[in-house]
Amino acid sequence: MNQRKDVIDTADVVKKYGFKFTKSLGQNFLIDHNVIDQIVEGAGVSSEDTVIEIGPGVGTLTKELLKRAKKVIAIEIDSDLIPILSEELKEHNNFQLIHQDAMKVDFNKIIEENENVKVVANLPYYVTTPIITNLLNAKYKFKSITVMIQKEVAERMNSEPNCKDYGSLSLLVQYYCDTKIIMKVPPMCFIPRPKVDSIVIRLDRLEETRVTVDDEKLFFRVIRDSFNMRRKTLWNGMKNIGLDKEKLEEAFKDSGIDQKRRGETLTIQEFADLANAINKKINN
Incomplete structure:
Protein backbone atom coordinates (compact mmCIF):
# COMPACT_ATOMS: atom_id res chain seq x y z
CA MET A 1 0.00 0.00 0.00
CA LEU A 206 18.98 23.95 -29.48
CA GLU A 207 19.33 27.72 -29.77
CA GLU A 208 20.11 27.22 -33.45
CA THR A 209 19.38 24.17 -35.59
CA ARG A 210 22.19 21.60 -35.56
CA VAL A 211 23.08 22.22 -39.19
CA THR A 212 22.51 25.11 -41.60
CA VAL A 213 20.38 24.38 -44.65
CA ASP A 214 19.30 26.63 -47.50
CA ASP A 215 15.87 25.04 -47.88
CA GLU A 216 14.42 23.10 -44.92
CA LYS A 217 11.62 21.56 -46.95
CA LEU A 218 14.13 20.19 -49.47
CA PHE A 219 16.46 19.04 -46.66
CA PHE A 220 13.74 16.90 -45.11
CA ARG A 221 12.65 15.61 -48.50
CA VAL A 222 16.22 14.46 -49.22
CA ILE A 223 16.18 12.65 -45.87
CA ARG A 224 12.76 11.13 -46.45
CA ASP A 225 13.61 9.95 -49.98
CA SER A 226 16.88 8.46 -48.72
CA PHE A 227 15.06 6.25 -46.22
CA ASN A 228 12.01 5.33 -48.30
CA MET A 229 14.07 2.47 -49.68
CA ARG A 230 16.69 1.79 -46.99
CA ARG A 231 18.62 -0.80 -49.00
CA LYS A 232 18.82 1.38 -52.11
CA THR A 233 21.65 3.78 -52.86
CA LEU A 234 21.36 7.54 -52.45
CA TRP A 235 21.37 7.84 -56.24
CA ASN A 236 18.21 5.75 -56.50
CA GLY A 237 16.61 7.71 -53.68
CA MET A 238 17.30 11.07 -55.37
CA LYS A 239 16.01 10.15 -58.83
CA ASN A 240 12.77 12.10 -58.38
CA ILE A 241 14.26 15.10 -56.59
CA GLY A 242 13.85 17.42 -59.59
CA LEU A 243 17.26 17.28 -61.31
CA ASP A 244 18.39 15.67 -64.54
CA LYS A 245 21.12 13.03 -64.38
CA GLU A 246 23.99 15.42 -65.17
CA LYS A 247 23.03 18.00 -62.54
CA LEU A 248 22.35 15.35 -59.93
CA GLU A 249 25.82 13.89 -60.54
CA GLU A 250 27.28 17.38 -60.12
CA ALA A 251 25.37 17.85 -56.85
CA PHE A 252 26.82 14.63 -55.45
CA LYS A 253 30.30 15.69 -56.55
CA ASP A 254 29.91 19.17 -55.04
CA SER A 255 28.72 17.73 -51.73
CA GLY A 256 31.61 15.25 -51.59
CA ILE A 257 29.22 12.35 -51.03
CA ASP A 258 29.46 9.07 -52.91
CA GLN A 259 26.15 8.45 -54.68
CA LYS A 260 26.54 4.70 -54.01
CA ARG A 261 26.20 5.17 -50.26
CA ARG A 262 22.95 4.44 -48.42
CA GLY A 263 21.04 7.02 -46.40
CA GLU A 264 21.61 5.22 -43.10
CA THR A 265 25.37 5.94 -43.38
CA LEU A 266 25.09 9.73 -43.66
CA THR A 267 25.52 12.12 -40.73
CA ILE A 268 23.12 15.02 -40.38
CA GLN A 269 25.85 17.35 -41.67
CA GLU A 270 26.27 15.20 -44.78
CA PHE A 271 22.51 15.33 -45.40
CA ALA A 272 22.71 19.12 -45.10
CA ASP A 273 25.65 19.24 -47.54
CA LEU A 274 23.81 17.08 -50.07
CA ALA A 275 20.54 19.04 -49.74
CA ASN A 276 22.36 22.36 -50.14
CA ALA A 277 24.21 21.09 -53.22
CA ILE A 278 20.95 19.86 -54.77
CA ASN A 279 19.26 23.16 -53.91
CA LYS A 280 21.97 25.12 -55.76
CA LYS A 281 21.55 22.98 -58.86
CA ILE A 282 17.75 23.33 -58.77
CA ASN A 283 18.00 27.11 -58.59
CA ASN A 284 20.76 27.54 -61.21
Missing part, protein backbone atom coordinates in the same frame (compact mmCIF):
# COMPACT_ATOMS: atom_id res chain seq x y z
CA ASN A 2 1.21 3.50 -0.78
CA GLN A 3 2.45 5.09 2.47
CA ARG A 4 3.11 8.54 1.09
CA LYS A 5 0.30 10.95 1.96
CA ASP A 6 1.48 13.74 -0.33
CA VAL A 7 0.99 11.84 -3.58
CA ILE A 8 -1.87 10.65 -5.76
CA ASP A 9 -2.32 6.89 -5.76
CA THR A 10 -3.36 6.20 -9.34
CA ALA A 11 -5.15 2.91 -8.67
CA ASP A 12 -7.08 4.38 -5.74
CA VAL A 13 -8.24 7.39 -7.78
CA VAL A 14 -9.29 5.20 -10.72
CA LYS A 15 -11.33 3.06 -8.31
CA LYS A 16 -12.73 6.05 -6.39
CA TYR A 17 -14.25 7.65 -9.51
CA GLY A 18 -15.07 4.41 -11.34
CA PHE A 19 -12.95 5.57 -14.25
CA LYS A 20 -13.04 3.35 -17.33
CA PHE A 21 -9.97 3.30 -19.58
CA THR A 22 -10.57 4.17 -23.22
CA LYS A 23 -8.55 1.88 -25.43
CA SER A 24 -8.79 4.18 -28.44
CA LEU A 25 -7.02 6.92 -26.45
CA GLY A 26 -4.12 4.62 -25.59
CA GLN A 27 -4.45 5.27 -21.86
CA ASN A 28 -1.80 3.70 -19.62
CA PHE A 29 -1.44 5.50 -16.28
CA LEU A 30 1.76 5.45 -14.22
CA ILE A 31 1.53 3.85 -10.79
CA ASP A 32 5.22 3.71 -9.78
CA HIS A 33 6.22 6.81 -7.81
CA ASN A 34 9.92 6.10 -8.16
CA VAL A 35 9.47 6.46 -11.93
CA ILE A 36 7.42 9.62 -11.48
CA ASP A 37 10.11 11.15 -9.25
CA GLN A 38 12.77 10.34 -11.84
CA ILE A 39 10.71 11.92 -14.63
CA VAL A 40 10.40 15.17 -12.66
CA GLU A 41 14.10 15.07 -11.77
CA GLY A 42 15.12 14.16 -15.32
CA ALA A 43 13.05 17.02 -16.75
CA GLY A 44 14.98 19.44 -14.54
CA VAL A 45 11.82 21.21 -13.39
CA SER A 46 12.45 24.23 -11.15
CA SER A 47 10.42 27.00 -9.50
CA GLU A 48 11.13 29.23 -12.51
CA ASP A 49 9.55 26.85 -15.02
CA THR A 50 6.12 26.64 -16.58
CA VAL A 51 5.36 23.02 -17.44
CA ILE A 52 2.98 21.97 -20.18
CA GLU A 53 1.83 18.43 -19.40
CA ILE A 54 0.16 16.56 -22.25
CA GLY A 55 -2.16 13.76 -21.12
CA PRO A 56 -2.14 14.12 -17.31
CA GLY A 57 -4.39 11.10 -16.68
CA VAL A 58 -5.67 11.32 -13.10
CA GLY A 59 -2.93 13.78 -12.12
CA THR A 60 -0.33 11.47 -10.55
CA LEU A 61 2.64 13.06 -12.34
CA THR A 62 0.90 16.43 -12.38
CA LYS A 63 0.87 16.65 -8.60
CA GLU A 64 4.62 16.09 -8.40
CA LEU A 65 5.24 18.69 -11.12
CA LEU A 66 3.10 21.20 -9.21
CA LYS A 67 5.41 20.88 -6.21
CA ARG A 68 8.41 21.95 -8.29
CA ALA A 69 7.14 24.20 -11.07
CA LYS A 70 6.00 27.79 -11.06
CA LYS A 71 2.94 26.66 -13.00
CA VAL A 72 1.61 23.49 -14.64
CA ILE A 73 -0.72 23.67 -17.63
CA ALA A 74 -2.26 20.26 -18.26
CA ILE A 75 -3.85 19.41 -21.61
CA GLU A 76 -6.35 16.56 -21.52
CA ILE A 77 -8.60 15.30 -24.31
CA ASP A 78 -10.75 12.86 -22.27
CA SER A 79 -13.92 14.50 -20.92
CA ASP A 80 -14.21 11.88 -18.17
CA LEU A 81 -10.87 12.95 -16.68
CA ILE A 82 -11.63 16.68 -16.45
CA PRO A 83 -13.76 16.51 -13.25
CA ILE A 84 -11.28 14.07 -11.68
CA LEU A 85 -8.33 16.37 -12.31
CA SER A 86 -10.27 19.42 -11.17
CA GLU A 87 -11.16 17.74 -7.89
CA GLU A 88 -7.87 16.00 -7.13
CA LEU A 89 -5.75 19.08 -7.83
CA LYS A 90 -8.11 21.81 -6.62
CA GLU A 91 -5.82 22.93 -3.79
CA HIS A 92 -3.05 23.95 -6.22
CA ASN A 93 -3.35 27.56 -7.35
CA ASN A 94 -0.53 27.06 -9.88
CA PHE A 95 -2.57 24.52 -11.87
CA GLN A 96 -4.38 25.23 -15.14
CA LEU A 97 -6.41 22.63 -17.02
CA ILE A 98 -7.14 22.78 -20.75
CA HIS A 99 -9.73 20.37 -22.13
CA GLN A 100 -8.53 19.97 -25.71
CA ASP A 101 -6.75 17.75 -28.20
CA ALA A 102 -3.01 18.53 -27.89
CA MET A 103 -2.73 18.40 -31.69
CA LYS A 104 -5.07 21.41 -31.89
CA VAL A 105 -3.62 23.54 -29.08
CA ASP A 106 -1.98 26.88 -29.90
CA PHE A 107 1.25 26.31 -28.00
CA ASN A 108 2.60 29.68 -29.18
CA LYS A 109 -0.08 31.43 -27.15
CA ILE A 110 0.84 29.47 -24.01
CA ILE A 111 4.56 30.03 -24.52
CA GLU A 112 4.15 33.77 -25.17
CA GLU A 113 2.26 34.18 -21.89
CA ASN A 114 4.76 32.20 -19.80
CA GLU A 115 8.51 31.88 -19.28
CA ASN A 116 10.89 28.91 -19.29
CA VAL A 117 8.36 26.51 -20.79
CA LYS A 118 9.11 22.80 -20.56
CA VAL A 119 6.91 20.04 -21.95
CA VAL A 120 6.48 16.89 -19.86
CA ALA A 121 4.24 14.02 -20.92
CA ASN A 122 3.40 10.36 -20.64
CA LEU A 123 2.24 10.17 -24.24
CA PRO A 124 -0.12 7.55 -25.66
CA TYR A 125 1.95 5.53 -28.10
CA TYR A 126 -0.31 6.19 -31.07
CA VAL A 127 0.17 9.99 -30.91
CA THR A 128 3.86 10.09 -29.92
CA THR A 129 5.35 10.82 -33.32
CA PRO A 130 2.62 13.25 -34.53
CA ILE A 131 2.79 15.34 -31.34
CA ILE A 132 6.58 15.52 -31.18
CA THR A 133 6.82 16.21 -34.91
CA ASN A 134 4.28 19.01 -34.51
CA LEU A 135 6.12 20.52 -31.52
CA LEU A 136 9.42 20.53 -33.41
CA ASN A 137 8.30 21.59 -36.87
CA ALA A 138 6.19 24.45 -35.52
CA LYS A 139 9.39 25.82 -33.91
CA TYR A 140 7.75 26.46 -30.55
CA LYS A 141 10.18 28.13 -28.14
CA PHE A 142 10.07 25.51 -25.41
CA LYS A 143 13.20 24.73 -23.37
CA SER A 144 12.81 20.96 -23.43
CA ILE A 145 10.45 18.05 -23.99
CA THR A 146 10.63 15.15 -21.51
CA VAL A 147 8.39 12.30 -22.57
CA MET A 148 7.58 8.71 -21.71
CA ILE A 149 7.21 6.91 -25.02
CA GLN A 150 7.48 3.46 -26.55
CA LYS A 151 11.03 2.08 -26.24
CA GLU A 152 11.51 1.59 -29.98
CA VAL A 153 10.48 5.18 -30.80
CA ALA A 154 12.83 6.64 -28.19
CA GLU A 155 15.69 4.54 -29.54
CA ARG A 156 15.00 5.84 -33.03
CA MET A 157 15.10 9.44 -31.78
CA ASN A 158 18.42 8.83 -30.04
CA SER A 159 20.02 6.74 -32.79
CA GLU A 160 23.22 7.48 -34.74
CA PRO A 161 24.30 6.68 -38.33
CA ASN A 162 24.93 3.03 -39.24
CA CYS A 163 22.43 1.80 -36.64
CA LYS A 164 19.23 -0.04 -37.57
CA ASP A 165 17.10 2.50 -35.66
CA TYR A 166 18.60 5.51 -37.49
CA GLY A 167 16.18 7.21 -39.85
CA SER A 168 14.02 10.21 -40.62
CA LEU A 169 12.76 10.57 -37.05
CA SER A 170 16.32 10.52 -35.67
CA LEU A 171 17.33 13.33 -38.00
CA LEU A 172 14.21 15.43 -37.38
CA VAL A 173 14.67 15.31 -33.61
CA GLN A 174 18.43 15.86 -33.71
CA TYR A 175 18.09 18.77 -36.16
CA TYR A 176 16.27 20.70 -33.44
CA CYS A 177 17.40 19.08 -30.16
CA ASP A 178 19.99 17.31 -28.07
CA THR A 179 18.66 13.95 -26.88
CA LYS A 180 19.19 12.13 -23.59
CA ILE A 181 17.73 8.82 -22.40
CA ILE A 182 16.58 9.27 -18.79
CA MET A 183 15.41 5.75 -17.96
CA LYS A 184 13.74 2.58 -19.19
CA VAL A 185 10.33 1.70 -17.73
CA PRO A 186 8.80 -1.82 -17.76
CA PRO A 187 5.07 -2.52 -18.31
CA MET A 188 4.47 -3.30 -14.61
CA CYS A 189 4.76 0.41 -13.81
CA PHE A 190 1.40 1.16 -15.51
CA ILE A 191 -2.28 0.37 -15.33
CA PRO A 192 -3.39 -1.17 -17.56
CA ARG A 193 -0.06 -2.72 -18.46
CA PRO A 194 1.13 -1.98 -22.02
CA LYS A 195 2.56 -4.81 -24.08
CA VAL A 196 5.90 -3.10 -24.64
CA ASP A 197 8.65 -1.40 -22.63
CA SER A 198 8.81 2.38 -22.40
CA ILE A 199 11.62 4.92 -22.21
CA VAL A 200 11.72 8.43 -20.76
CA ILE A 201 13.69 10.65 -23.12
CA ARG A 202 14.53 14.34 -22.82
CA LEU A 203 14.87 16.59 -25.86
CA ASP A 204 16.64 19.89 -25.16
CA ARG A 205 15.89 22.46 -27.84
Whole structure:
Protein backbone atom coordinates (compact mmCIF):
# COMPACT_ATOMS: atom_id res chain seq x y z
CA MET A 1 0.00 0.00 0.00
CA ASN A 2 1.21 3.50 -0.78
CA GLN A 3 2.45 5.09 2.47
CA ARG A 4 3.11 8.54 1.09
CA LYS A 5 0.30 10.95 1.96
CA ASP A 6 1.48 13.74 -0.33
CA VAL A 7 0.99 11.84 -3.58
CA ILE A 8 -1.87 10.65 -5.76
CA ASP A 9 -2.32 6.89 -5.76
CA THR A 10 -3.36 6.20 -9.34
CA ALA A 11 -5.15 2.91 -8.67
CA ASP A 12 -7.08 4.38 -5.74
CA VAL A 13 -8.24 7.39 -7.78
CA VAL A 14 -9.29 5.20 -10.72
CA LYS A 15 -11.33 3.06 -8.31
CA LYS A 16 -12.73 6.05 -6.39
CA TYR A 17 -14.25 7.65 -9.51
CA GLY A 18 -15.07 4.41 -11.34
CA PHE A 19 -12.95 5.57 -14.25
CA LYS A 20 -13.04 3.35 -17.33
CA PHE A 21 -9.97 3.30 -19.58
CA THR A 22 -10.57 4.17 -23.22
CA LYS A 23 -8.55 1.88 -25.43
CA SER A 24 -8.79 4.18 -28.44
CA LEU A 25 -7.02 6.92 -26.45
CA GLY A 26 -4.12 4.62 -25.59
CA GLN A 27 -4.45 5.27 -21.86
CA ASN A 28 -1.80 3.70 -19.62
CA PHE A 29 -1.44 5.50 -16.28
CA LEU A 30 1.76 5.45 -14.22
CA ILE A 31 1.53 3.85 -10.79
CA ASP A 32 5.22 3.71 -9.78
CA HIS A 33 6.22 6.81 -7.81
CA ASN A 34 9.92 6.10 -8.16
CA VAL A 35 9.47 6.46 -11.93
CA ILE A 36 7.42 9.62 -11.48
CA ASP A 37 10.11 11.15 -9.25
CA GLN A 38 12.77 10.34 -11.84
CA ILE A 39 10.71 11.92 -14.63
CA VAL A 40 10.40 15.17 -12.66
CA GLU A 41 14.10 15.07 -11.77
CA GLY A 42 15.12 14.16 -15.32
CA ALA A 43 13.05 17.02 -16.75
CA GLY A 44 14.98 19.44 -14.54
CA VAL A 45 11.82 21.21 -13.39
CA SER A 46 12.45 24.23 -11.15
CA SER A 47 10.42 27.00 -9.50
CA GLU A 48 11.13 29.23 -12.51
CA ASP A 49 9.55 26.85 -15.02
CA THR A 50 6.12 26.64 -16.58
CA VAL A 51 5.36 23.02 -17.44
CA ILE A 52 2.98 21.97 -20.18
CA GLU A 53 1.83 18.43 -19.40
CA ILE A 54 0.16 16.56 -22.25
CA GLY A 55 -2.16 13.76 -21.12
CA PRO A 56 -2.14 14.12 -17.31
CA GLY A 57 -4.39 11.10 -16.68
CA VAL A 58 -5.67 11.32 -13.10
CA GLY A 59 -2.93 13.78 -12.12
CA THR A 60 -0.33 11.47 -10.55
CA LEU A 61 2.64 13.06 -12.34
CA THR A 62 0.90 16.43 -12.38
CA LYS A 63 0.87 16.65 -8.60
CA GLU A 64 4.62 16.09 -8.40
CA LEU A 65 5.24 18.69 -11.12
CA LEU A 66 3.10 21.20 -9.21
CA LYS A 67 5.41 20.88 -6.21
CA ARG A 68 8.41 21.95 -8.29
CA ALA A 69 7.14 24.20 -11.07
CA LYS A 70 6.00 27.79 -11.06
CA LYS A 71 2.94 26.66 -13.00
CA VAL A 72 1.61 23.49 -14.64
CA ILE A 73 -0.72 23.67 -17.63
CA ALA A 74 -2.26 20.26 -18.26
CA ILE A 75 -3.85 19.41 -21.61
CA GLU A 76 -6.35 16.56 -21.52
CA ILE A 77 -8.60 15.30 -24.31
CA ASP A 78 -10.75 12.86 -22.27
CA SER A 79 -13.92 14.50 -20.92
CA ASP A 80 -14.21 11.88 -18.17
CA LEU A 81 -10.87 12.95 -16.68
CA ILE A 82 -11.63 16.68 -16.45
CA PRO A 83 -13.76 16.51 -13.25
CA ILE A 84 -11.28 14.07 -11.68
CA LEU A 85 -8.33 16.37 -12.31
CA SER A 86 -10.27 19.42 -11.17
CA GLU A 87 -11.16 17.74 -7.89
CA GLU A 88 -7.87 16.00 -7.13
CA LEU A 89 -5.75 19.08 -7.83
CA LYS A 90 -8.11 21.81 -6.62
CA GLU A 91 -5.82 22.93 -3.79
CA HIS A 92 -3.05 23.95 -6.22
CA ASN A 93 -3.35 27.56 -7.35
CA ASN A 94 -0.53 27.06 -9.88
CA PHE A 95 -2.57 24.52 -11.87
CA GLN A 96 -4.38 25.23 -15.14
CA LEU A 97 -6.41 22.63 -17.02
CA ILE A 98 -7.14 22.78 -20.75
CA HIS A 99 -9.73 20.37 -22.13
CA GLN A 100 -8.53 19.97 -25.71
CA ASP A 101 -6.75 17.75 -28.20
CA ALA A 102 -3.01 18.53 -27.89
CA MET A 103 -2.73 18.40 -31.69
CA LYS A 104 -5.07 21.41 -31.89
CA VAL A 105 -3.62 23.54 -29.08
CA ASP A 106 -1.98 26.88 -29.90
CA PHE A 107 1.25 26.31 -28.00
CA ASN A 108 2.60 29.68 -29.18
CA LYS A 109 -0.08 31.43 -27.15
CA ILE A 110 0.84 29.47 -24.01
CA ILE A 111 4.56 30.03 -24.52
CA GLU A 112 4.15 33.77 -25.17
CA GLU A 113 2.26 34.18 -21.89
CA ASN A 114 4.76 32.20 -19.80
CA GLU A 115 8.51 31.88 -19.28
CA ASN A 116 10.89 28.91 -19.29
CA VAL A 117 8.36 26.51 -20.79
CA LYS A 118 9.11 22.80 -20.56
CA VAL A 119 6.91 20.04 -21.95
CA VAL A 120 6.48 16.89 -19.86
CA ALA A 121 4.24 14.02 -20.92
CA ASN A 122 3.40 10.36 -20.64
CA LEU A 123 2.24 10.17 -24.24
CA PRO A 124 -0.12 7.55 -25.66
CA TYR A 125 1.95 5.53 -28.10
CA TYR A 126 -0.31 6.19 -31.07
CA VAL A 127 0.17 9.99 -30.91
CA THR A 128 3.86 10.09 -29.92
CA THR A 129 5.35 10.82 -33.32
CA PRO A 130 2.62 13.25 -34.53
CA ILE A 131 2.79 15.34 -31.34
CA ILE A 132 6.58 15.52 -31.18
CA THR A 133 6.82 16.21 -34.91
CA ASN A 134 4.28 19.01 -34.51
CA LEU A 135 6.12 20.52 -31.52
CA LEU A 136 9.42 20.53 -33.41
CA ASN A 137 8.30 21.59 -36.87
CA ALA A 138 6.19 24.45 -35.52
CA LYS A 139 9.39 25.82 -33.91
CA TYR A 140 7.75 26.46 -30.55
CA LYS A 141 10.18 28.13 -28.14
CA PHE A 142 10.07 25.51 -25.41
CA LYS A 143 13.20 24.73 -23.37
CA SER A 144 12.81 20.96 -23.43
CA ILE A 145 10.45 18.05 -23.99
CA THR A 146 10.63 15.15 -21.51
CA VAL A 147 8.39 12.30 -22.57
CA MET A 148 7.58 8.71 -21.71
CA ILE A 149 7.21 6.91 -25.02
CA GLN A 150 7.48 3.46 -26.55
CA LYS A 151 11.03 2.08 -26.24
CA GLU A 152 11.51 1.59 -29.98
CA VAL A 153 10.48 5.18 -30.80
CA ALA A 154 12.83 6.64 -28.19
CA GLU A 155 15.69 4.54 -29.54
CA ARG A 156 15.00 5.84 -33.03
CA MET A 157 15.10 9.44 -31.78
CA ASN A 158 18.42 8.83 -30.04
CA SER A 159 20.02 6.74 -32.79
CA GLU A 160 23.22 7.48 -34.74
CA PRO A 161 24.30 6.68 -38.33
CA ASN A 162 24.93 3.03 -39.24
CA CYS A 163 22.43 1.80 -36.64
CA LYS A 164 19.23 -0.04 -37.57
CA ASP A 165 17.10 2.50 -35.66
CA TYR A 166 18.60 5.51 -37.49
CA GLY A 167 16.18 7.21 -39.85
CA SER A 168 14.02 10.21 -40.62
CA LEU A 169 12.76 10.57 -37.05
CA SER A 170 16.32 10.52 -35.67
CA LEU A 171 17.33 13.33 -38.00
CA LEU A 172 14.21 15.43 -37.38
CA VAL A 173 14.67 15.31 -33.61
CA GLN A 174 18.43 15.86 -33.71
CA TYR A 175 18.09 18.77 -36.16
CA TYR A 176 16.27 20.70 -33.44
CA CYS A 177 17.40 19.08 -30.16
CA ASP A 178 19.99 17.31 -28.07
CA THR A 179 18.66 13.95 -26.88
CA LYS A 180 19.19 12.13 -23.59
CA ILE A 181 17.73 8.82 -22.40
CA ILE A 182 16.58 9.27 -18.79
CA MET A 183 15.41 5.75 -17.96
CA LYS A 184 13.74 2.58 -19.19
CA VAL A 185 10.33 1.70 -17.73
CA PRO A 186 8.80 -1.82 -17.76
CA PRO A 187 5.07 -2.52 -18.31
CA MET A 188 4.47 -3.30 -14.61
CA CYS A 189 4.76 0.41 -13.81
CA PHE A 190 1.40 1.16 -15.51
CA ILE A 191 -2.28 0.37 -15.33
CA PRO A 192 -3.39 -1.17 -17.56
CA ARG A 193 -0.06 -2.72 -18.46
CA PRO A 194 1.13 -1.98 -22.02
CA LYS A 195 2.56 -4.81 -24.08
CA VAL A 196 5.90 -3.10 -24.64
CA ASP A 197 8.65 -1.40 -22.63
CA SER A 198 8.81 2.38 -22.40
CA ILE A 199 11.62 4.92 -22.21
CA VAL A 200 11.72 8.43 -20.76
CA ILE A 201 13.69 10.65 -23.12
CA ARG A 202 14.53 14.34 -22.82
CA LEU A 203 14.87 16.59 -25.86
CA ASP A 204 16.64 19.89 -25.16
CA ARG A 205 15.89 22.46 -27.84
CA LEU A 206 18.98 23.95 -29.48
CA GLU A 207 19.33 27.72 -29.77
CA GLU A 208 20.11 27.22 -33.45
CA THR A 209 19.38 24.17 -35.59
CA ARG A 210 22.19 21.60 -35.56
CA VAL A 211 23.08 22.22 -39.19
CA THR A 212 22.51 25.11 -41.60
CA VAL A 213 20.38 24.38 -44.65
CA ASP A 214 19.30 26.63 -47.50
CA ASP A 215 15.87 25.04 -47.88
CA GLU A 216 14.42 23.10 -44.92
CA LYS A 217 11.62 21.56 -46.95
CA LEU A 218 14.13 20.19 -49.47
CA PHE A 219 16.46 19.04 -46.66
CA PHE A 220 13.74 16.90 -45.11
CA ARG A 221 12.65 15.61 -48.50
CA VAL A 222 16.22 14.46 -49.22
CA ILE A 223 16.18 12.65 -45.87
CA ARG A 224 12.76 11.13 -46.45
CA ASP A 225 13.61 9.95 -49.98
CA SER A 226 16.88 8.46 -48.72
CA PHE A 227 15.06 6.25 -46.22
CA ASN A 228 12.01 5.33 -48.30
CA MET A 229 14.07 2.47 -49.68
CA ARG A 230 16.69 1.79 -46.99
CA ARG A 231 18.62 -0.80 -49.00
CA LYS A 232 18.82 1.38 -52.11
CA THR A 233 21.65 3.78 -52.86
CA LEU A 234 21.36 7.54 -52.45
CA TRP A 235 21.37 7.84 -56.24
CA ASN A 236 18.21 5.75 -56.50
CA GLY A 237 16.61 7.71 -53.68
CA MET A 238 17.30 11.07 -55.37
CA LYS A 239 16.01 10.15 -58.83
CA ASN A 240 12.77 12.10 -58.38
CA ILE A 241 14.26 15.10 -56.59
CA GLY A 242 13.85 17.42 -59.59
CA LEU A 243 17.26 17.28 -61.31
CA ASP A 244 18.39 15.67 -64.54
CA LYS A 245 21.12 13.03 -64.38
CA GLU A 246 23.99 15.42 -65.17
CA LYS A 247 23.03 18.00 -62.54
CA LEU A 248 22.35 15.35 -59.93
CA GLU A 249 25.82 13.89 -60.54
CA GLU A 250 27.28 17.38 -60.12
CA ALA A 251 25.37 17.85 -56.85
CA PHE A 252 26.82 14.63 -55.45
CA LYS A 253 30.30 15.69 -56.55
CA ASP A 254 29.91 19.17 -55.04
CA SER A 255 28.72 17.73 -51.73
CA GLY A 256 31.61 15.25 -51.59
CA ILE A 257 29.22 12.35 -51.03
CA ASP A 258 29.46 9.07 -52.91
CA GLN A 259 26.15 8.45 -54.68
CA LYS A 260 26.54 4.70 -54.01
CA ARG A 261 26.20 5.17 -50.26
CA ARG A 262 22.95 4.44 -48.42
CA GLY A 263 21.04 7.02 -46.40
CA GLU A 264 21.61 5.22 -43.10
CA THR A 265 25.37 5.94 -43.38
CA LEU A 266 25.09 9.73 -43.66
CA THR A 267 25.52 12.12 -40.73
CA ILE A 268 23.12 15.02 -40.38
CA GLN A 269 25.85 17.35 -41.67
CA GLU A 270 26.27 15.20 -44.78
CA PHE A 271 22.51 15.33 -45.40
CA ALA A 272 22.71 19.12 -45.10
CA ASP A 273 25.65 19.24 -47.54
CA LEU A 274 23.81 17.08 -50.07
CA ALA A 275 20.54 19.04 -49.74
CA ASN A 276 22.36 22.36 -50.14
CA ALA A 277 24.21 21.09 -53.22
CA ILE A 278 20.95 19.86 -54.77
CA ASN A 279 19.26 23.16 -53.91
CA LYS A 280 21.97 25.12 -55.76
CA LYS A 281 21.55 22.98 -58.86
CA ILE A 282 17.75 23.33 -58.77
CA ASN A 283 18.00 27.11 -58.59
CA ASN A 284 20.76 27.54 -61.21
